[in-house]
Amino acid sequence: MKVACAFSNAGMGIASVSNQNEDSLFGTLKQPYSAFEFYSWNHDATKNNGVGPDDTGLDWDDFIQSDDGQAQLSQMQMASPIPYLISENGESAPHWYVRHGMADRDTSFALQTVLRYAISNAEDVKDLDFEFAWLLHHDGDYDVQEAYNWLDGILTAE
Numbered sequence: 001m002k003v004a005c006a007f008s009n010a011g012m013g014i015a016s017v018s019n020q021n022e023d024s025l026f027g028t029l030k031q032p033y034s035a036f037e038f039y040s041w042n043h044d045a046t047k048n049n050g051v052g053p054d055d056t057g058l059d060w061d062d063f064i065q066s067d068d069g070q071a072q073l074s075q076m077q078m079a080s081p082i083p084y085l086i087s088e089n090g091e092s093a094p095h096w097y098v099r100h101g102m103a104d105r106d107t108s109f110a111l112q113t114v115l116r117y118a119i120s121n122a123e124d125v126k127d128l129d130f131e132f133a134w135l136l137h138h139d140g141d142y143d144v145q146e147a148y149n150w151l152d153g154i155l156t157a158e
Helices: 021-025 038-042 067-078 082-086 109-121 144-157
Strands: 095-101 127-133
Touching: 082 109, 095 109, 095 144, 109 127
Parallel strands: 095 127
Antiparallel strands: none
């Protein structure tokens, strides 16, 4: 369904401005977005966007050692719950409600399974309600009432 690199491709000349995927989550004060994957960074083809070796003179390995690169690595960590769930000194939310559509064509079950086991093994987690939603996609809004009921039960118990 998506071109490679599907989630970090804005500077490669294969994504429209409206379809820059997750690149718009990361950047610095100097640029509005940044590739967050080594291949996309190293193959950035857009001039004067502040990203890639063409504009910075740095390949990915050198960029992530710079101050801007370290800031971006921090942003990347904040975009995923996994680093906090597996960190020895991380703090996690005590209650988790996760649904992933079984008929999802965009995201692998492997990613959700990793998330489930990271949540299950996190010391701070008291409660995990995790399911693969039968024959549903990940476009949401199919379990809103169920989620509200779960949340109401958590809030009532506390």
